[in-house]
Amino acid sequence: MSHTPVKPMGFIQDERLSFEYPPSDRQGVSLRQAPVPLPPVEQSLPGVPLREDNLEGLPRLSEFDAVRHFTRLSRANYSVDQGMYPLGSCTMKYNPRLNEWAAALVGFNQIHPLMNEPLTQGTLALMHQLQEWLSEITGFPGVSLQPAAGAHGELAGVLMIRAALEARGEQRPVILVPDSAHGTNPASAALAGFQVKEVKSGPDGCIDMADLTAKMDRQTAGLMLTNPNTLGIFEKNITEIAKVVHQHGGYVYCDGANMNAQVGVARPADYGMDVLHLNLHKTFSTPHGGGGPGAGPVHCTAELAPFLPGPVVEKSGPNYRMKDLGATSIGRLHAFHGNVGVLVRAWSYLLAMGGPGLREMTDTAVLNANYLRKELEGVLTPAHPTPTLHEVVFTDAGLAERNITTLDLAKRLIDHGFHPPTVYFPLTVKGAFMVEPTESEPREELDRFVMAVKAVLAEAETDPDTVHSAPHTAPRRRLDETRAARQPVLRWKKD
Numbered sequence: 001m002s003h004t005p006v007k008p009m010g011f012i013q014d015e016r017l018s019f020e021y022p023p024s025d026r027q028g029v030s031l032r033q034a035p036v037p038l039p040p041v042e043q044s045l046p047g048v049p050l051r052e053d054n055l056e057g058l059p060r061l062s063e064f065d066a067v068r069h070f071t072r073l074s075r076a077n078y079s080v081d082q083g084m085y086p087l088g089s090c091t092m093k094y095n096p097r098l099n100e101w102a103a104a105l106v107g108f109n110q111i112h113p114l115m116n117e118p119l120t121q122g123t124l125a126l127m128h129q130l131q132e133w134l135s136e137i138t139g140f141p142g143v144s145l146q147p148a149a150g151a152h153g154e155l156a157g158v159l160m161i162r163a164a165l166e167a168r169g170e171q172r173p174v175i176l177v178p179d180s181a182h183g184t185n186p187a188s189a190a191l192a193g194f195q196v197k198e199v200k201s202g203p204d205g206c207i208d209m210a211d212l213t214a215k216m217d218r219q220t221a222g223l224m225l226t227n228p229n230t231l232g233i234f235e236k237n238i239t240e241i242a243k244v245v246h247q248h249g250g251y252v253y254c255d256g257a258n259m260n261a262q263v264g265v266a267r268p269a270d271y272g273m274d275v276l277h278l279n280l281h282k283t284f285s286t287p288h289g290g291g292g293p294g295a296g297p298v299h300c301t302a303e304l305a306p307f308l309p310g311p312v313v314e315k316s317g318p319n320y321r322m323k324d325l326g327a328t329s330i331g332r333l334h335a336f337h338g339n340v341g342v343l344v345r346a347w348s349y350l351l352a353m354g355g356p357g358l359r360e361m362t363d364t365a366v367l368n369a370n371y372l373r374k375e376l377e378g379v380l381t382p383a384h385p386t387p388t389l390h391e392v393v394f395t396d397a398g399l400a401e402r403n404i405t406t407l408d409l410a411k412r413l414i415d416h417g418f419h420p421p422t423v424y425f426p427l428t429v430k431g432a433f434m435v436e437p438t439e440s441e442p443r444e445e446l447d448r449f450v451m452a453v454k455a456v457l458a459e460a461e462t463d464p465d466t467v468h469s470a471p472h473t474a475p476r477r478r479l480d481e482t483r484a485a486r487q488p489v490l491r492w493k494k495d
């Protein structure tokens, strides 16, 4: 089998902002002369405050200019529809178009959150069925579809833990978070008013049981745990971990954003977790990234169910209705029903896949990650000797000896047509290079990725400068990422 690497082609134009087009009198629409005389605008819009000065500096583009402008901008972007998007922990998998068709049906996309229940029975039935399916997948009886993202689900979960402790007359100020946790975990715990204490992981990438046991006490509300963890490793002592936390009266929060590695194989409720969120936009396929809408349903045991955020969808006789959860609930997290478009996509995905399809999804995601690990372990150093689940993490050991950094490798991959993987995370792995291929990628694409990595490593030995100064085919070279995060310029201003 031979695969030619994707060759950079000169078709990406460095498009300016529409505001930067030279002033003109072009316009994108032609308005016909009205067939009848119209009243002055003050009369047709009585009581509406009208602008008195002229708008200056707005772009004036013809329809043709506008089409070209946005098409050029879109081609400077990268998406999973274009090629492999191997960001670790992000589950950038293919989003079947069927889901988009379902979410765009007028019955879903033309309803308003304030429409009364008799008129929205179909949507409520869908939400109810989704609640039941997700309960079956996670094993938890309690579920609320309210949270609008993964981190929002985490916030809901830790607020529920706090409410449950308060209901039994306890105030525990501390939450334990492992050093390999996703960054949103300590942030959510802090936002819910907890102090965060770190638990160490051992050389095998799993939680250090001695450290957990030493830190779990009556001041500690519980543990926030990602499973499989950010290294792609299933916590091998998971039931023991739950037991230690429960013995001291705490709760285990499970970050279920990595459910893509478990659906149909393991249920978090069965291995002792108390509360969990899912990322529907990851595991159950909604286009995400760039801050697009998501959904992070929160799930829990019967014990924690009274504290769930409401409203939830309830079936009463043949009808469905939104039900608030009463005084013990942590309240609302969303003004309305949650991000319903994402819920429709997840429902459509689940229905199309079915149980066996979901199991195959999980198995293939794990197989793909381990295929990459095997193919690359001759040139890169895996962070841990054991196989992982849905993602694989390498250290920079193999790179340092070639005088390139993880960042150099990631940036040069852009010239081979790949989005860079996650780099320098988790912090517990030196110079981490973290790849989650997902089940979507066929073997040819995985082989192409392996070839690209090997080509960059070979190039580092003959022509290191080209690697150090990559990317060469993107509209921009290396950006100052710290400045972009610290001093974001989000608004165009004239001059």
Ligand SMILES: *Cc1c(COP(=O)(O)O)cnc(C)c1O
Residues within 6 Å of the ligand: 089, 090, 149, 150, 151, 152, 182, 184, 226, 255, 257, 258, 279, 294, 296
């Ligand atoms: C993506 C992710 C999150 C956060 O999800 P958002 O929807 O981006 O808020 C939390 N934990 C893990 C492990 C994740 O991968």
